[in-house]
Amino acid sequence: xxxxxxxxxxxxxxxxxxxxxxxxxxxxxxxxxxxxxxxxxxxxxxxxxxxxxxxxxxxxxxxxxxxxxxxxxxxxxxxxxxxxxxxxxxxxxxxxxxxxxxxxxxxxxxxxxxxxxxxxxxxxxxxxxxxxxxxxxxxxxxxxxxxxxxxxxxxxxxxxxxxxxxxxxxxxxxxxxxxxxxxxxxxxxxxxxxxxxxxxxxxxxxxxxxxxxxxxxxxxxxxxxxxxxxxxxxxxxxxxxxxxxxxxxxxxxxxxxxxxxxxxxxxxxxxxxxxxxxxxxxxxxxxxxxxxxxxxxxxxxxxxxxxxxxxxxxxxxxxxxxxxxxxxxxxxxxxxxxxxxxxxxxxxxxxxxxxxxxxxxxxxxxxxxxxxxxxxxxxxxxxxxxxxxxxxxxxxxxxxxxxxxxxxxxxxxxxxxxxxxxxxxxxxxxxxxxxxxxxxxxxxxxxxxxxxxxxxxxxxxxxxxxxxxxxxxxxxxxxxxxxxxxxxx
Numbered sequence: 001x002x003x004x005x006x007x008x009x010x011x012x013x014x015x016x017x018x019x020x021x022x023x024x025x026x027x028x029x030x031x032x033x034x035x036x037x038x039x040x041x042x043x044x045x046x047x048x049x050x051x052x053x054x055x056x057x058x059x060x061x062x063x064x065x066x067x068x069x070x071x072x073x074x075x076x077x078x079x080x081x082x083x084x085x086x087x088x089x090x091x092x093x094x095x096x097x098x099x100x101x102x103x104x105x106x107x108x109x110x111x112x113x114x115x116x117x118x119x120x121x122x123x124x125x126x127x128x129x130x131x132x133x134x135x136x137x138x139x140x141x142x143x144x145x146x147x148x149x150x151x152x153x154x155x156x157x158x159x160x161x162x163x164x165x166x167x168x169x170x171x172x173x174x175x176x177x178x179x180x181x182x183x184x185x186x187x188x189x190x191x192x193x194x195x196x197x198x199x200x201x202x203x204x205x206x207x208x209x210x211x212x213x214x215x216x217x218x219x220x221x222x223x224x225x226x227x228x229x230x231x232x233x234x235x236x237x238x239x240x241x242x243x244x245x246x247x248x249x250x251x252x253x254x255x256x257x258x259x260x261x262x263x264x265x266x267x268x269x270x271x272x273x274x275x276x277x278x279x280x281x282x283x284x285x286x287x288x289x290x291x292x293x294x295x296x297x298x299x300x301x302x303x304x305x306x307x308x309x310x311x312x313x314x315x316x317x318x319x320x321x322x323x324x325x326x327x328x329x330x331x332x333x334x335x336x337x338x339x340x341x342x343x344x345x346x347x348x349x350x351x352x353x354x355x356x357x358x359x360x361x362x363x364x365x366x367x368x369x370x371x372x373x374x375x376x377x378x379x380x381x382x383x384x385x386x387x388x389x390x391x392x393x394x395x396x397x398x399x400x401x402x403x404x405x406x407x408x409x410x411x412x413x414x415x416x417x418x419x420x421x422x423x424x425x426x427x428x429x430x431x432x433x434x435x436x437x438x439x440x441x442x443x444x445x446x447x448x449x450x451x452x453x454x455x456x457x458x459x460x461x462x463x464x465x466x467x468x469x470x471x472x473x474x475x476x477x478x479x480x481x482x483x484x485x486x487x488x489x
Contacts, residue, residue, distance in 0.1 A: 003033035003107075010109060013079035015053055023123055030119065031111035041082075041100040045455065048084035048096050051116040057106020062099050072098070084113035088120035089131060168309035175305035182299045205272035206289055213261060213293065214300045233257045240266055246287055252294045259297050269293065333369045336377075336412065336476075340400060343381040351385070356395040363402045367410050370476055376453045377476075380461075383446035384414045384472045391418035391470065408478055409459070415471040426465055 007024035010016045016024065033055065041052070044063060059080070061073035082100050094113070111119075120127075234257035241249035256266070273285050344351060344359065352359040388398055399415040421429065430451045447461075454461045459476040 003035075005029075005031055005033050005109065009033075009055065013053060013055065013109075015079045015081060023119075026119060026123075027109075027111065030115040031109055033107060034110050035105060035107050036102055038102050038104050041102055042096045042098075044096050044099040045458075046096050048087065048094050049113050050083050051081065051085055051087065051111045051113060052083040052100075053079060053081045053109040055107040055109060057108075058103045059106065060101045060103060062101070063097075074103075084116060086131075087113040088117040165313060168312040171309040172306050175302040175309070179299060179302040179306075182295050182302060185295045206269070206293070209265075209269055209272060210293055210296050213259060213265070213297050230257055233262060236263050237261070237266065241290070244270065244286060246290055252290060255294050255298045255301065258301055261297075266290075331371060331373055333371050334374050335369050336367060336402060336410065337363055337365070339374055339378055340381060340402070340412070343378050343385065344400070346382070347385060347389070350389055350394070351398055357389055357392060358397045360397055360399040361401075362399065364404060367402055367404060368478060370410065370478065372457055372476070373453075376456070380450040380453050380474060381412075381414070383450045384474075387446065388414060388416035388418065388470070388472075392416050393418075405475065409475045410478060412474040412476070413471050414474075415469065417468050418470060420467040420470050421463070421465040426463065429463065430461070 005028035007021065007028055010024050010027060011019070016027070019027075036057075041059065042048075055078060056076075058074070058076040059082070060071055061075075061082070062071045082098070083096065084094065087094060234253050237256050238249045238253035240263045241252060246252065256262075269289055270286055273289050340363075349355060351357045385398065392398070396417045399413070401411075401413040401415070403411050403413075405411050430447050451461050454474055454476070457476055459474060462473050462475075464471050464473070
């Protein structure tokens with residue numbers, strides 16, 4: 001039970017010293033005096049349900065930074081206040097912005113948030129309007145800046161995605177053009193083969209060889225050879241064709257080599273023609289057979305190129321869809337590795353194959369799925385990875401690691417082997433507008449936005465840095481608050 005509230009005691013506090021007797025009586029009637037033991041009084045991020053004014057005692061104020069509690073203020077001054085001090089502004093976030101811990105037994109005047117709001121709105125209407133306007137302006141500014149940061153990130157990703165889509169699209173166009181020419185040649189070759197005097201047995205043998213070659217072409221493993229081995233194979237095939245008097249051997253050999261075929265296969269072709277020609281295929285018959293098979297295999301190769309490029313486009317678009325969560329922008333249960341993969345796909349060309357930044361992954365596939373705003377978390381990975389790649393100046397190793405921490409948290413570590421973050425700035429990197437980039441090249445909002453997104457999910461974001469090892473750690477709860485209040489970050 002709270003103590004009896006006295007107007008004269010409230011007037012002794014600087015916060016209330018200029019109130020009228022009537023106003024003090026209203027506060028005494030609405031509130032109460034309570035004594036609290038040493039320990040936590042309020043926690044950052046929890047709902048603000050009461051307004052507190054210290055009468056006697058001592059408190060420590062702290063805020064989360066870099067994944068740890070940082071003490072910002074310590075005082076025993078009578079009249080300091082905390083808790084739901086913006087309850088009278090409906091549009092403001094009604095949560096505690098800091099944590100308060102009592103160092104000794106302390107007495108407070110306590111007023112329910114709704115009653116505090118009613119008192120302010122009835123007794124100080126002009127002040128409430130002024131403060132509400134200021135607060136709403138600040139909230140709107142944060143919304144606009146958050147949206148701006150997302151648009152900048154989206155522009156960067158879109159440019160990269162456009163570049164990656166251009167390559168397979170160009171491959172499809174090129175392969176389709178080549179295929180049209182090949183089909184035109186094949187029409188001619190079919191008539192040549194039909195009129196070439198082959199026996200039905202030879203035609204059936206050639207058809208069987210062609211089918212086997214097409215199946216061979218369809219197996220990517222048969223074509224994944226090194227450049228040196230492919231060149232040697234092409235040279236051997238060219239020599240064989242020359243030895244058998246085949247015209248344009250230099251033009252035909254690359255097709256057979258690309259398909260993963262060899263001189264042993266060509267010898268089968270020659271033997272099949274010989275079987276159907278009384279044991280002597282003749283240069284003309286072999287020339288026609290090789291020409292037809294070259295065009296047939298070439299068409300299969302071009303179709304395979306189109307299929308591979310189309311799959312590549314589908315993979316890129318699926319990754320972009322997963323990254324942006326265009327179809328599922330709601331609070332949902334997801335595999336954190338799927339989010340990381342889709343984000344890394346957006347960095348293709350800058351990280352991993354085809355770049356000077358080596359990608360190392362060390363993932364705990366036993367991690368359970370988590371509840372989150374997937375698109376928001378992808379924004380976190382993007383901002384951290386983008387900073388890491390820039391810190392390494394596009395050359396080094398990026399390590400992405402996932403692990404479980406205790407029974408309640410999962411961790412995502414994103415590490416780079418760049419020069420590290422200087423000691424005199426590391427404490428400021430999560431501060432809005434702080435940037436080490438030249439004017440006009442950085443907004444200073446990326447890590448601030450990542451910080452707020454992680455906090456919205458009930459987690460924390462921290463950094464450890466030294467030359468050659470900078471690691472950002474995102475900790476997320478396995479049991480996140482159910483559908484945390486959406487923000488316009």
